[in-house]
Amino acid sequence: MHHDAKPRRQYRQVADQILSLIATQGLAPGARLPSERDLAELLSVSRPSLREALIALEVEGRVDIRMGSGIYVGASLLPESGGIGLDSEGPLEILQARAIIESAIAEEAARHVTPALLQRLDDNLHEMGQALDDRGRAIVLDGQFHIAVAGGVGNGVLSNFTAEIYEKRLSPFFVQFSTRFEGPRTWRLALAEHGAIRDAIADGDAPAAREAMRHHLTESQRRFTESFLVEGTLGA
Incomplete structure (x- = not known):
């Protein structure tokens, strides 16, 4: 066929x-x-x-x-070995998929909120607040926040999915893409958005948690597209 x-x-x-x-x-x-x-x-x-x-x-x-x-x-008009692959997922496609799926996860987490989950989120927010100038550490903590939210649902498949899709952020393509636009300013915005997600979950407000997560990941996409690569840069 x-x-x-x-x-x-x-x-x-x-x-x-x-x-x-x-x-x-x-x-x-x-x-x-x-x-x-x-x-x-x-x-x-x-x-x-x-x-x-x-x-x-x-x-x-x-x-x-x-x-x-x-x-x-560039110096080479042919792809070098170990490149990104002929047609791998783009960063914006990944963020769009995360916005759709993780919004539903946050909604469900708000329905299963526990003191232990809130403590994990609060600890993460505190640590991330101390790491805004450390890009590597901020990325790790960012991932841990999203994985913790998924863990709050109590479904191993969702937790594993969230961890696996976040790992795509560490691909050479995504790393190079995000390096061009991320900085302390964008991490401060992400931290505030994480706080809004945490608060909605703490309130047990499922619709608000869903919208807070969607807003966060939609804004992440926007931050990667709001300025030019060489004509201007995002403020630090």
């Missing part, structure tokens, strides 16, 4: 357009590409898809993104 090939992800299609542009214009390694704004207009693509495409190509060594300078053709 014939099966249609799986459609390539949007960011990968955009990456192919960028590579085609490089080839068509005969650009050599080190040549400067149009700005992110101009590329988006030239290729008729959204900024989020363009941003994911550029960072995917950066991880593969095909482009070089220099903050405050521009986007340049």
Whole structure:
């Protein structure tokens, strides 16, 4: 039986357009590409898809993104071994999936709230508040918060799922993507959003917990798309 090939992800299609542009214009390694704004207009693509495409190509060594300078053709026009893979999940796709699923998990956690769960969340919030300038530690604590919420439901499958999908945040693609936009300011915002989730769960307010989690993960997506890669940076 014939099966249609799986459609390539949007960011990968955009990456192919960028590579085609490089080839068509005969650009050599080190040549400067149009700005992110101009590329988006030239290729008729959204900024989020363009941003994911550029960072995917950066991880593969095909482009070089220099903050405050521009986007340049990379040293290698072929993917290096150990790259992100031809069509792996993009960071924004992962965050969207988490917003849908973890919202339902938070809702259920509010229905099963216990003093032990609240203590775990409170301890996590306190530790994260002390780690806003330590990106590595903040990422670990961020994951532990979400896993703790899932653990509050008392369902091992949900706990394991939350841990596994969060691990995708540690992929080279997601790490490079988030490094470009995260900082103490974004971690402070995430901490406040975690606090709102905790409070809704503590109140046993299932709808509020659901919306607080959805808001948090939707805002995480927005923070990754609200500024340009090289024309400007997020405030620290």
